[in-house]
Amino acid sequence: MLNHELDRVFQALADPTRRGLVDRLTRGPASVSELAAPLPITLAAVVQHLQALEACGLVRTEKVGRVRTCRIDPAGLRAAEDWLHERRTAWEFKLDRLADVLEEGTAT
Amino acid sequence: MLNHELDRVFQALADPTRRGLVDRLTRGPASVSELAAPLPITLAAVVQHLQALEACGLVRTEKVGRVRTCRIDPAGLRAAEDWLHERRTAWEFKLDRLADVLEEGTAT
DNA sequence: TCAATACTCAAGTGTGTGCTTAACCATGAG
DNA sequence: CTCATGGTTAAGCACACACTTGAGTATTGA
Numbered sequence: 001m002l003n004h005e006l007d008r009v010f011q012a013l014a015d016p017t018r019r020g021l022v023d024r025l026t027r028g029p030a031s032v033s034e035l036a037a038p039l040p041i042t043l044a045a046v047v048q049h050l051q052a053l054e055a056c057g058l059v060r061t062e063k064v065g066r067v068r069t070c071r072i073d074p075a076g077l078r079a080a081e082d083w084l085h086e087r088r089t090a091w092e093f094k095l096d097r098l099a100d101v102l103e104e105g106t107a108t
Numbered sequence: 109m110l111n112h113e114l115d116r117v118f119q120a121l122a123d124p125t126r127r128g129l130v131d132r133l134t135r136g137p138a139s140v141s142e143l144a145a146p147l148p149i150t151l152a153a154v155v156q157h158l159q160a161l162e163a164c165g166l167v168r169t170e171k172v173g174r175v176r177t178c179r180i181d182p183a184g185l186r187a188a189e190d191w192l193h194e195r196r197t198a199w200e201f202k203l204d205r206l207a208d209v210l211e212e213g214t215a216t
Numbered sequence: 217t218c219a220a221t222a223c224t225c226a227a228g229t230g231t232g233t234g235c236t237t238a239a240c241c242a243t244g245a246g
Numbered sequence: 247c248t249c250a251t252g253g254t255t256a257a258g259c260a261c262a263c264a265c266t267t268g269a270g271t272a273t274t275g276a
Contacts, residue, residue, distance in 0.1 A: 003124060011122035013192075015264080016115055026199045033222060045265055047224070066222045066273045072199045081192040084121075088185040091134045123234080141252060153235055155254070174243045174252045217276100224271070232263075241254075246247105 001079040008056035009080045017041070018049050022058060022072065029071040116164035117188045125149070126157050130166060130180065137179040 012018050021035055036046040050070060053059040057076035061068050120126050129143055144154040158178060161167040165184035169176050 003127075006127070007122060007124055010118050010127075011263095014115060014119040014122045016111060017264085019111075019114070019118075019191075022195060026195045026202075028202065031222080041264085042266060043223075044225085044267085048264075063223090066271095068223070072195070074196050074200055077192050077196040077199075081189055081196060083127075084185050084189040084192070087130060087134045087180070088182050088189060091180045091185075092182055094134075094136065119233095125234085139252080149234085150236065151253075152237085152255085156234075171253085174241095176253070219274100219276090221274075222272085225269085227267090227269105229266080230264095233261085234259105235261105236259085237257090239255085239257105242252085244251080245249090 005056060006079060006083060008052075009058060009076050012052050012056050012058055012076075013080065015049070015052075017045075018053055021046075021049060021053060021070075022077075025059060025070060025072045029069050031067050031069055035070065113164060114187060114191060116160075117166060117184050120160050120164050120166055120184075121188065123157070123160075126161055129154075129157060129161060129178075130185075133167060133178060133180045137177050139175050139177055143178065 013022070017039065020039075024030065024035060032047060032050065033043065035050070036043045039046060050059060050061065054061055057073055057079070059070055059076075060073040061070045063069075121130070125147065128147075132138065132143060140155060140158065141151065143158070144151045147154060158167060158169065162169055165181055165187070167178055167184075168181040169178045171177075
């Protein structure tokens with residue numbers, strides 16, 4: 001995944017409403033109005049959030065009749081997760097090696 | 109970690125410059141000017157980015173003399189990583205169970 | 217056919233973000 | 247002491263973002 005796409009994934013996840021939508025969708029697919037119902041904002045605003053989520057691969061949607069059904073797309077989640085995992089483990093590995101060197105110094 | 113803190117973590121990671129700083133710091137600690145040197149922006153701007161990164165627990169810094177040394181704080185990375193991991197696996201588990209049910213339907 | 221449902225789109229508004237400049241403070245070297 | 251280094255802070259600007267309103271389209275049920 002390109003750097004520019006990761007921008008949008010993290011940007012999308014930065015908003016609590018959008019993270020709420022993702023959270024809701026992990027419990028199963030839902031229509032736009034179902035997603036909007038519990039929220040204190042307009043349906044139009046929810047649609048805009050969904051467009052952001054779809055644009056960066058966090059959510060897939062499909063329109064049947066007049067109902068648009070939304071569901072999680074794990075690809076986006078995985079991309080962000082992998083980025084974080086790589087950096088964190090790289091750093092922790094470095095820390096461990098440093099600890100080893102220090103240990104070696106004090107021992108013997 | 110509270111929801112509000114996750115906001116700031118993802119918000120921080122949404123910016124490519126800040127993600128670049130995190131990336132750089134996984135290769136080892138650095139001073140503010142070292143971090144700024146390769147970047148096309150002012151040192152003041154870098155300081156502002158670092159404040160954002162520190163405020164949300166992605167980076168720790170320590171000032172000795174007039175030099176501020178920055179290093180990764182894995183806590184922030186882990187918080188975001190965990191959030192993503194939980195949602196993704198929850199959804200994939202759901203998908204697997206759905207596949208099982210469909211399988212059962214077509215079989216026998 | 218008529219009305220309700222389920223969105224969709226465009227325009228506008230207030231707030232937040234990234235960046236710059238410019239002035240400033242603290243430390244270390246000569 | 248004096249100057250350079252390394253960083254900090256504040257003010258301001260341009261643009262992006264979340265949200266609303268309002269008007270429109272397509273589908274469905276009676």
